[in-house]
Amino acid sequence: MSNMASLPVEAVLFDLDGTLIDHDAAAEEAVTTSFLGPVDSPSLERDRVVRRWRELEAWAMDRYLAGELTFCEQRRLRITHLADEFGLGPWSDEQADAWFAQYLTRYEDAWRTYRDVTPALDALTAARQQLRLGVITNGDADQQRRKLKHVGLTSLLQHVTASSEAGAAKPDAKIFLTACSELQLQPSQVVYVGDRLQTDAEAAIAAGLHGIWLDRGDAASVTPVPHIRTLTELAPLFTQLMTVRRSVKRAV
Template identity: 55%
Template sequence: MIAAVLFDLDGTLLDHDGAAGDAIVRAFPDADAAWLVPRWTDLGEAAVERYLAGELDFTGQRRARIRALARELGLGTWDAARADAWFDGYTALYEAAWRPYPDVAPALAALAARGLPLGVITNGDVRQQRSKLEGLGLAERLPHLTASSEIGHAKPAAEIFHAACAGLALEPGAVAYVGDRLDTDARGAAAAGLTGVWLDRTGAPAPDGPDVARITALDALPRLLAD
């Protein structure tokens, strides 16, 4: 029996890509959005991977992103002060664009009505991720937050999943974990002994031989966990 449900944050509860895309277009309105948005996404993913691997600190991964983009836009080489100042402005635009996916509130309400503890496991800085939950109005509904910056391990490492379960005083087998990344989230959780659920918002045909449960919207989650 599932006794608690934990979620990924970015791409699962928060429309991170939508907010980031909106913010970067506002920051560089003269650039080609069709190139700018996916390029910013790629730079962000690469920088975050280095941050999670311990190669860069939180500020360093931010600087790496905008310095690379500035060079590609022909804006020259930016020093740390200019990069930090730009990122402060970008962050304000990004935060103003934060929105939960429409299926989040109904799914959380249905699970909470069953008395299930709810929370988040996220790769990232705990202060920023907590700020996101507060900005989305989800902090009270998802009080159990486990972030890689505090644990010292990032998904898909079993340690971060086990730390979250320990915080709930539950064995991994009693906890479900839902995320939008097949390997990092769903398979990582399953390998750690949790019930891993892949939230595939693309709606594309499922890959052959799925080894974890797959849903295309959070509306399906309460029914899945009741079966």
């Protein structure tokens, strides 16, 4: 972070799923109740469904982000594959859409922020009231904005750049530069925080932003990329940065 000392950082942007909102917990709750039913199921079966659902989600979303599928098509692909693999046979588009509508209701009801989100954002705004906060996210813009509204973060995170509107997805530099352009800031004036090392932090750095890796999984990876274990570590890091900046400016 030492190269940030003389730069006027004006904004902090965040990844959404896995950084601010616990997508995995919401998806796990939704798929187990929708696919296995509300009754207790053997833990092994639940684990198999959840694990395979996450794999199918990553695979289908990659194809959507690459432009190979529409958002609706990637949803259908996920559940039709899951149903077939667990012995429920081929499903029509109508069956897939009906199931996914039920899944979405449960998924949206389960949207929650991580416990460290509100304290971290409050600390950032307390440290610098004029700091602009926002989100850069891969996915459908309407759904991602609904998430922010559902968890009560819309007023605080007013700037949202979503891949469906930007025409590019992380780790493509274009989506990061689009966010900076919309803020009318240079990339060197923006800090970006995300839970994926390559897709978020390293990609942001490659685009000229100041990337920070949120290592929620305690991966203990050796990396030169600035990283934190919890969002509550972000405000002290940012305060330290601003203190160094003021010292440099006085010395000049």
